Amino acid sequence: MAPFAGPLHFRMGLSEGAAGFGKLPRFASSLPQARMLPNPDPEPAPLPQPAPAPPRGLIRLPGHRPTPPGLEWTLWKRLPAILFLGTALPALLGLWWWWMTPDPPSADQQRELLWRVYSLIGLVVFHWTLVLTVAIGCIVVMIMKGPGFVADAYPPPGRE
Numbered sequence: 001m002a003p004f005a006g007p008l009h010f011r012m013g014l015s016e017g018a019a020g021f022g023k024l025p026r027f028a029s030s031l032p033q034a035r036m037l038p039n040p041d042p043e044p045a046p047l048p049q050p051a052p053a054p055p056r057g058l059i060r061l062p063g064h065r066p067t068p069p070g071l072e073w074t075l076w077k078r079l080p081a082i083l084f085l086g087t088a089l090p091a092l093l094g095l096w097w098w099w100m101t102p103d104p105p106s107a108d109q110q111r112e113l114l115w116r117v118y119s120l121i122g123l124v125v126f127h128w129t130l131v132l133t134v135a136i137g138c139i140v141v142m143i144m145k146g147p148g149f150v151a152d153a154y155p156p157p158g159r160e
Helices: 071-100 107-145
Strands: 009-011 035-037
Touching: 071 107
Parallel strands: none
Antiparallel strands: 009 035
8 A cells, every 4th residue: 555645644454455445344433443653754844935026016106196086986986887777778678679579470570679689789789888998998097096106217219
């Protein structure tokens, strides 16, 4: 039987047939007890500590005041409701149109209904893109109104 490579080395007092897929005793109390032996492996050597990393991220510009929040936060907070209403209202209108068609619709009524449903799907997708565009704009404005950061000092070309 292969030894267990953990902190403690266990050896079961079972034969290969009993430890494998052979017949096990009927009651758990008749199983042989495990004997615990000390770990034959010595303690591992401590790992060397890495050198401290340079500061990550951006360094804030001293003395810069962030701009107070404005319209972007108002829009940002209303975007979930705008997204929900802009999706739910056309969906409800489409379901109402579907429900109001006669039971066996004629070919013209079915064509008209499908044209309306596809138009509403296009309207919903257009609304989602508008909401996504406004959300990206809000995020850009929030980042730009935030604190100033020190940029890397690159000399302009031609200056030495």
